[in-house]
Amino acid sequence: xxAEGLGGAVGLSHLFLRRTVVPGDGVIDATCGTGRDxxxxxxxxxxxxxxxxxxxxxGAMDAATDLLRDAGCLDRVSLVRAGHERIAEHVSGPVxxxxxxxxxxxxxxxxxxxxxxxxxxxxxxxxALLLPGGVITIAVYTGHPGGAEEGRRVEEWAAGLSPRxxxxxxxxxxxxxxxxxxxxxxxxxx
Ligand SMILES: C[S@@+](CC[C@H](N)C(=O)[O-])C[C@H]1O[C@@H](n2cnc3c(N)ncnc32)[C@H](O)[C@@H]1O
Numbered sequence: 446x447x448a449e450g451l452g453g454a455v456g457l458s459h460l461f462l463r464r465t466v467v468p469g470d471g472v473i474d475a476t477c478g479t480g481r482d483x484x485x486x487x488x489x490x491x492x493x494x495x496x497x498x499x500x501x502x503x504g505a506m507d508a509a510t511d512l513l514r515d516a517g518c519l520d521r522v523s524l525v526r527a528g529h530e531r532i533a534e535h536v537s538g539p540v541x542x543x544x545x546x547x548x549x550x551x552x553x554x555x556x557x558x559x560x561x562x563x564x565x566x567x568x569x570x571x572x573a574l575l576l577p578g579g580v581i582t583i584a585v586y587t588g589h590p591g592g593a594e595e596g597r598r599v600e601e602w603a604a605g606l607s608p609r610x611x612x613x614x615x616x617x618x619x620x621x622x623x624x625x626x627x628x629x630x631x632x633x634x635x
Contacts, residue, residue: 454626455546457616458582459485461630462542465580466490470541473574474498475529475567476559478550480509486544487518496522497536499529502557505550529567532574541579543571547595548586548626555589561598568602572633581631588624596627603629610634 451457466472468491474483477498486496500506506526513519525535529545545567549558571581583603585596603613611634617627 453618453621454584454616454628455482457628458544458546458584458630461580461582462486462489462544465578466542469493471495471497471536471538472540473532473536473543473571475532475543475545475571476500476547477509477524478502478505478546478553480505480512482544482546483509483522483524484512484516484518486542487513487516487522490521492521494521497525497532497540498522499525499527499532499535501526501528502550502553505553528563530563530570532567532570536574538574539576539579540571540574541576543575543579543581545581545583547584547599548589548592558589558591559595560591561595564595565598565602568599572606572631575633577633577635579633581633583629583631584626585629586626599629603631606631 466489470490472486477483477500483498506524513522547559549555583599587593587596612632614630618625
């Protein structure tokens with residue numbers, strides 16, 4: 446029998462999110478896209494929890510709305526049509542997890558892509574909102590123009606976090622191409 450497996454960087458991020466998020470939590474999907482990760486998070490937080498999901502593309506948000514409504518989870522999600530660099534304007538309470546899935550929306554054209562400056566601004570705001578024990582997952586894509594530079598900046602940011610307050614990792618697949626997506630994980634200790 447063929448095992449389902451962990452998958453790539455996003456699958457691995459789900460493993461850590463599943464371990465960390467409990468029903469009733471507040472969490473953020475910083476790159477909602479068509480809503481697959483948002484739905485995953487909405488199921489983890491349950492009917493008493495809340496997901497704030499950010500994206501800058503109307504089409505993606507419309508698709509996410511349909512997906513969440515069909516799954517019966519729309520009521521626990523705040524879909525924010527704004528860049529994640531504005532997280533602090535929209536989310537006031539502490540959150541258990543923040544998920545980033547960087548790059549462009551597959552099938553949605555490469556015109557709208559995450560960028561280092563806004564990604565870094567969002568990461569800093571996400572860290573400030575994160576509860577002790579909470580995690581930030583960042584799936585990084587380097588196969589498009591600007592992706593490698595964005596990855597480098599994300600790693601530099603994570604590497605600069607105090608080891609007394611954070612654990613940070615980079616996890617890449619050894620039997621995939623150099624440009625395969627990889628995961629940066631940040632765990633806040635206190
Ligand atoms: C790889 S896709 C995300 C896929 C999504 N998690 C899913 O499950 O379908 C990256 C997304 O980031 C969005 N994006 C680009 N810049 C952004 C920004 N500044 N703030 C929030 N989202 C942004 C794009 O519109 C795109 O939908």
